[in-house]
Structure formats: C-alpha cells, structure tokens
Amino acid sequence: MKFFIDTANIDEIKKAKQWGILDGVTTNPSLIAKEGITHKTRVQEILELVGDLPVSAECVESDYDKLIGEARDIASWAPNVYVKVPMTPTALEVVKELSPQGVNFNVTLVFSLPQALLAAKAGASFISFFVGRIDDMGSGEAAQNIADAVRMVKNYDFPKDPEILVASIRGPLQVTESIRSGAQIATIPYKIMEQLFHHPLTDIGVKNFYDDYVKATGKDVDLG
Ligand code: E4P
Numbered sequence: 001m002k003f004f005i006d007t008a009n010i011d012e013i014k015k016a017k018q019w020g021i022l023d024g025v026t027t028n029p030s031l032i033a034k035e036g037i038t039h040k041t042r043v044q045e046i047l048e049l050v051g052d053l054p055v056s057a058e059c060v061e062s063d064y065d066k067l068i069g070e071a072r073d074i075a076s077w078a079p080n081v082y083v084k085v086p087m088t089p090t091a092l093e094v095v096k097e098l099s100p101q102g103v104n105f106n107v108t109l110v111f112s113l114p115q116a117l118l119a120a121k122a123g124a125s126f127i128s129f130f131v132g133r134i135d136d137m138g139s140g141e142a143a144q145n146i147a148d149a150v151r152m153v154k155n156y157d158f159p160k161d162p163e164i165l166v167a168s169i170r171g172p173l174q175v176t177e178s179i180r181s182g183a184q185i186a187t188i189p190y191k192i193m194e195q196l197f198h199h200p201l202t203d204i205g206v207k208n209f210y211d212d213y214v215k216a217t218g219k220d221v222d223l224g
Contacts, residue, residue, distance in 0.1 A: 001179055004054075004187040006167065008032040008042050012190035013049055019193075024054040026106070026128070026167065026187040028084070040077070047078045056106045056126070058084035059091075068094045075103040082106040082126055087115050092122040099123030099159060106165065116149045116164070123159040126185065131177070132168035142174070147181040172196055 002023035005016045008031040016022040025046055032039050043057045057074050061067040071083045071094050083098075084106040085091035095105045099122070106126035107119035111134055119127045129149055131142035149164045163184035169175060172195050178186040188196075214220060 001183060002185045003193070004056075004165070004185055005193065006031070006169070006187040006189050008035050008046070009190070010045060010049065013046060016190065016193060017050065021193075022050070022053065024056075024185070024187075025050055026056040026084070026165075028058045028108070029060055043074075043077060043081070047080070052080050054080050054082050054104075054126075056082040056084045056108075058108065059086075062088070062090060064090050064093060067091060068097065071098055071103065071105075084108050084128070087111075087119060092118060095119075095122040095124060099125075104160075108167070111145075113145060113148050113152065117152060120153060120156070120158040120162045124162050125160050126165045127153075127162050128165045128167040128187075129183075130168035131166055131174050132170040134168075135170065135174070143177040143181065146178060146183050150182045150184075 003021050004024035004026050005013055005022060006026050007013060008027045013025060027043065032042050035042055043055065046055050059067055059070045059074065061070045067090060071085065074081055074083045082104045085094060086109045087107055095107065099105055104125040106128055107124040108128040110116050110119060110127055110129050116127050116129060127149065129146055131146065134142040146164060146166055153162050153164060165185040165187060166178040166183045167187050169186060169188050169192060171192060175186055175188060175196060
C-alpha cells in the first residue's frame, strides 16, 4: 500500500521524505488555508520538493466552464499533478471530458460505494474514500466500505484503472483497516504517520534491551 501525506506543510513533507516512506502528497483548500500562502505557490513548492511523486491539488470552482478551465490550468502545472475534484455531477462531467486527454483526476469527498462507482465510470485515477468523517458519525461502516470499493474496482472494467485512496484518516486503527482492505493508497496526516512507528511493547522493549546492555557491560556504549 502506498503512503501519501495529507498536508500542505513543507516541513512535514520533508520529514516524511527523510523517513523514506513517502509515495505522494494530497492537499486540499483547508490544508492550504492553514499555511497562509496561495494555492498555486504552495503546490509548486511541493512539486519541487517531491520530484515525480503524485501530488493532488484541489479545484474550487463549481460552474462547468470555470471548473474545466481550473482543472486544465492545474493539470498544466506538472505531469504528476492529480486534479482533485469533488463528487458532484458537474465535476464528473469534467473528468469524463479531460480524463481521455491524459489528465489524472482524484475524485474526492466519496462516502459511499455507488459514489465510488460513479467516479470510476467517469474516468478517475484516484478515488478518495473518506473514512474519518464517516466514523465520526458513528456509523461504523467505513472499513467495510473501503473493502467493498477495492473489490469493486477489481471486478469491473473502467476507463482508467482507479486506485482506492483512503482519506480522512483519524488514527492508526484506520491505517490498519486500510491495509486489511487491500486499498492501494492511504493518505495520512503527519501526526498519525509519526504514531505508526510506535507500539507500547516496542518502546518498552527498546528501553529494556538498552538497560540490560548497560547493566551487563557497565558502560553506555561499547565502541570496541
Ligand atoms: C484528502 O485528500 C482529504 O482532503 C483529507 O483526508 C480530508 O481529511 P479530513 O476529514 O480530516 O478533513
């Protein structure tokens, strides 16, 4: 499963890159607003930082003519840009029009299996299935939804071979569920990526091994 970072923060992207686990970046207008910088400037900085890794940049227009113009513009920024559009009829019309021309789309704000099917039929490359916002409502359906969406893209033929991208992740449990479901991608906030390295038994084990070593040798570090 590929790990994308869900952020518009440059330092967080640098850190994830340094860990050697970064396969891509997703942004959205809310994440960019937190950074106090313009959309295009920040996405271009991210593109420069991550080389040819996929970077999702989101459209905000809703009228067809404006949205298709915005999508074309964002797609022209770099070949590895994935144009993010919301799950609306107008946005899917734009996907249907531009996807055969080589534009890669990430259809976002997907919460149900039929919505995922519509996005796949329109020609999406990534389908952003939100789990956190569903689980926040207490429905408990998110894990099953992702597993069903993964099966759906395997079962049928679609214009592109869409990848299920698990989004809106709130904690390590949802990362575990994403791996179990066979989802191709999970986009994870920096704070949760950091948590993935830890397990109480790992942390205690590291400490115990170190303490036993010091007890046996009487020294902190044996360079001999
Ligand atoms: C990803 O592409 C989404 O924009 C993001 O995961 C949304 O997460 P949120 O529900 O925490 O805002």
